[in-house]
Amino acid sequence: MSTSVTSATSGSPGATGKEPVAVVGIGQTKHVAARHDVSIAGLVREAATRALADAELTWADIDAVVIGKAPDFFEGVMMPELYLADALGAVGKPMLRVHTAGSVGGSTALVAAGLVAARVHRTVLTLAFEKQSESNAMWGLSLPVPFQQPLLAGAGGFFAPHVRAYMRRTGAPDGVGSLVAYKDRRNALKNPYAHLHEHDITLEKVQASPMLWDPIRYSETCPSSDGACAMVLTDRAGAARSPLPPAWVHGGAMRSEPTLFAGKDFVSPQAGKDCAADVYRQAGITDPRREIDAVEMYVPFSWYEPMWLENLGFAEEGGGWKLTEAGVTEIDGDLPVNPSGGVLSTNPIGASGMIRFAEAALQVRGGAGEHQVPGARRALGHAYGGGAQFFAMWLVGAQEPTT
């Protein structure tokens, strides 16, 4: 038996020692309803070149490209990574394409981080995008009759009953969702890349907006955006050369469970709980409410903020809405949630998860500008997808991890 085999199996998982992974470059496009001025290739290249410029690196410094997006039907291009290889400087390099539904932006970043952690590559470009104006996401997601119920058009129809179940279960009052939307839309005004900049937003306007899928109002839903987000991930040596402070990955995990089965808890899926627990274990977090300074949470419909606060362990069961109502999740609150404005203000679906991960990294680098949470040292990026069945999360910190 070779010595490498012996060493590889001498301990438990993780015994081999992972390379620390650092985020040294972040780039986003200004997210808008329709980018008529660029092709899909132009859109992704814009985010990628910004991430490279942020890291003060060139295409030649990139060893591999990992790209993600939500369904190919959203743009009508099958396996767009093939066409995008040139635009992303991937020619001659490895290029991997990830697709895990709405969580894909997070999963894509984790796959890229894995390449560095495994020491397969030293510096990796990861990017996620959606150019929803090329097609119609509503119909891209509406599955053909007779294979599903015809009234499930769009994601809101799927999630609204689970919000109602949350309200019944916890006794949350009607107005909590509006508070989340009002907060996130105000936060978005501080983020130059956010899609929705509603300068005249008021709580009354949110509350008066039309009911779409009871109890979810129009102003409590995410927009449909064109946009891309890119990050440059690198190893310890690469981080040492970084011109700006890096964000270090302290933990990352993915979890999945089936779409529909007896016993599935749509209000607080087990896969989300398990995923968060794994990330906290890796990062040495025992009290997330006290030890995490900012959260970029995947909240496409306002009510998912209180729901995920419980699912992620920031509040006890039934207590998520109380944190929201008390203002804890405001940008100047004790636990800021979505200081960027979140998915409620910007939703290029395939990129939304990566934006959460990138915004978490921006916070711990101190680079979030007007929406910076002062002194943020540890931040959580969170994404979910499918029928609340796919989860991807990472926890990033300003300090290099000690374990």
Add this chain to the structure above:
Amino acid sequence: MTGPRTTGYARDVAVVAFAQSDHLRRTDELSEVEMVMPVLHEVLAATGLKAGEIGFTCSGSSDYLAGRAFSFTMTLDGVGAWPPISESHVEMDGAWALYEAWVKIQTGDADTALVYAYGKSSPGSVRDVLTRQLDPYYLAPLWPDSVALAALQAQALIDAGETDEPGLAAIAARSRADAGANPHAQLRGAVPHGDYQVRPLRTGDCPPVGDGVAAVVLAAGDLARQLCRRPAWITGIDHRIEAHGLGLRDLTDSPSTRTAAEHAGLFDAPVDTAELHAPFSSQEVVLRTALRLGDGVTINPSGGALAANPMMAAGLIRIGEAAARIHRGASDRAVAHATSGPCLQQNLVAVLEGDRA
């Protein structure tokens, strides 16, 4: 017993089990979940592991073949992902899902992985469907189909003197005769070379359209030895992509395959077996040169993609077939190759080795 050559990777990882469906022209009576489940059960049974004991699961598929968004969410049900599992999906051939799983094991976050891939091409016209993977602004609107593009490549090879039509026919005949020994193949035994589809390619030069599933279990180190009598160690694996535009490439060559092979250590020692994902006979000519395969190498003893080409699974099957030969003792060092995109745009190369007695 001596182990495989030192890989330079953090951990030694092997293919310890492989299973595939029978590949069929149509499977109208089966949903994708029904297609996938028996193969998953078979591959797990070969190792004695249960879905919940697997460290990481990764799949490859394409929504465009399924004709619906998020199609992989349904096949996840076939895995039995409860309690929740650590899982991911690539919208690519399962060979790339295997690569993602291999990386996951290299990080130490998992010791085992279940990799599966599936595709049903029968509900639509796969020649038309594949045009949708071309540049959406300039090329896709012209609807150039996959056989026509492969014919351009074949003609370029003939013009360059690399092969001729009888040479292509010989590749097709060998592949389909070899498939006679493969109970899963879609086309088995000698098959007529047929009429021209798009000159210079005849029916026999083109892959059959069909439906199928493949699954592999990976394991690290001593665990691999516990799960498999003769593990197929992945001593090297790499993949590379080329420019998309066919006018930007020399279609008679495959530099991405060569680069991937170099990084996988293929050229460090001879191989006895090659499983090549060459859906068209002419592409075997290109790959044989890029991988420097001599006459002594057994190429596609399974019959290859000319005998069964289930989209999204055919590349993973190449790795599985190569591994299975090592498991059986029929090979000591094999190369497996997978491709994606028009005219071999993206290529993955894996080198597999068995322990020497």
